Amino acid sequence: MDSYKRNELIAGLAMLGAGIAYLVLTMNLPRRGTIDAAFVPWVLAVALCLLGALQLWVWRKLPDKSAEPVEKPEAIDYPTVIKSMALVLLYTALMEPLGFVITTVLYLYAQFIVLTPADEKVKHLRYALIAVVSAVLIFYIFRHGFDLLLPVGLLDF
Amino acid sequence: MIELMQTGFAAVLTPYAFLIITLGVVVGIIFGAIPGLSATMAIALFLPLTYSMGPGTGLALLVALFVGATSGGLISAILLNIPGTPASIATTFDGWPLMKQGHGVKALGIGVVFSFLGTIFSIAALMFIAPILAELALSFGPHEYFSIAIFSLTLIATLSTGSLVKGLFAGALGFAFSTVGIAPVEAIRRFTFDLPSLNGGFAMLTVMIGMFAVAEVLKFAESARLSHRAKPQHVSMKGVKGFGFSMKEFVGQLPNATRSSLIGLGIGILPGIGAGTSNIVSYIVAKKRSKTPEEFGKGKIDGVVASETANNAGIGGAMIPLLTLGIPGDTTTAVMLGGFMIHGIQPGPLLFISQAPLVYTIFAALILASVLMLVLEFYGLRMFIKLLAVPKHILLPIILVLCVVGAFGLNSRIFDVWAVLLFGLLGYGFVKAGLPIAPFIIGFILGPMAETNLRRGLMLSDGNFGGFLTNPISAGFLILAAASISWHLVTVIRNRKSAAIELMRS
Structure with a gap:
């Protein structure tokens, strides 16, 4: 199976899965007649399931090998994607206990390193400096300029 | 109307509002110019900044970002051969060849000036069409609104x-x-x-x-x-008069610009498609109608004019359904709708009655932002080129x-x-x-x-x-919705047949 066909299968399964999940949730809604608060969710749930099934049906009809010569797929660097996701999750989870400035500095510094192109050097000092300046600047602009109460956490200043 | 327009201009010409709009245009151009950043992202990111502003200034900032970002895409399209946003894809077709031939400044100047003209044309259309449509929409009830929502939704789903x-x-x-x-x-x-x-x-x-x-x-x-970083080409601005092109070239492009404006406006009004489509359609039409279509793609200014006029003419077009019906035509106006709601304003026909001064403040902000875009984008080019180099x-x-x-x-x-x-x-x-x-x-x-x-x-x-x-209007929109799906189905089936025939032949 070529990668395009595999992707279409995964997409179809995910679509049908989302449809079924929504259907199950909708079934648990209380009913008070034909036209009630559950009516639109029912229509949507059925539509989502049908469209998911249709996508799988279309997938079955796809030729095993694409008729057109497949362009060489661009290499996708999943480790970097996963590292970035993990960093963003950590960033959000730690923001309230540690405070905006500390977590932002740590997040930015780490994320800069993770995303640095392989043929460029990691410039630790410059990254750290940019991280500190951006975090403090954003904090001050929003806290004092726009009255946005970003979490202060450990640095209560 | 003239009185309302005066109120609108008075609101945007205060030093604070002027500064905010300038900031919006500059940031917009930067977001437009950097590939991967878009008008939608710019507006979404700047919404929080408007929390503490009044609705007039806040919305002026958002439209300034919209105008700047739609036009900013031409900078990287011409200098890097990478469209900054999908709205500038067709700009690369002739903009990059012009750049390579050493006419980069001319391509940029033409792009900026016709972006401006496209925007102004569409704002004029917006100011003319929107109040009429709003008056019509005042009589709409739930039946009409339901059908319009369904129509917009099917159109965007089938077209996108x-x-x-x-x-x-x-x-x-x-x-x-x-x-x-x-x-x-x-x-x-x-x-x-x-x-x-x-x-x-x-x-x-x-x-x-x-x-x-x-x-x-x-x-x-x-x-x-x-990734490897793309290095923007060096452009010399020495000895450049005006915007780098002659009056004769300008006049010669007017028919093309008028046609492209109409295409951009029309596509902009339709829900679901916007500048990302209109620049390509307009380019194709310009090429078809040209006496020398073979020169397109080799550095013909007509191509840059067609693309850049059309994409900016979509701005006024997309604002029409947003302001009169509360329906966003594309993702950018969808974020804009979010901006309205944050300030407790519900766009729709009533807006023109209850908040007329605000509507005209938005119009005035659009006009001011276009003028600032014209001046800042061309003469501030060096700064934008520098920013393209930020990793x-x-x-x-x-x-x-x-x-x-x-x-x-x-x-x-x-x-x-x-x-x-x-x-x-x-x-x-x-x-x-x-x-x-x-x-x-x-x-x-x-x-x-x-x-x-x-x-x-x-x-x-x-x-x-x-x-x-x-209900006739409601039925009309539901029929249109059904028609757009059936039409799409027919084209899919037809394509499949021709694809099958192709396969049989090979």
């Missing part, structure tokens, strides 16, 4: 992608996400999992910041370590932090930041599955409008669905 199934699925899923929270009419809680934070549903802004900005950062991570592995993480700040600022709670991450992951999943994001967003926004009006309409007609078909 190659796959009808995926487009419709994305729209329906967006609609499904909008059903989270307290239901309209009966006010029972739906899909809240007993979390009080979910009672109000997902905030529109968290959906958009997640889908557009966070998903973009994750997408960038896919190739970040393998994206530095820029995107900072943008992500701003997303987080924006989400947090909605209600000062971490819950919204988690919601942004959820939608960021969902958006990334959409990219991976080849699902279009625009129908999801429009489904999310128009969903509540469709549902509320369906319920109200049914109450008015005693639970009878016939009311939606006996």
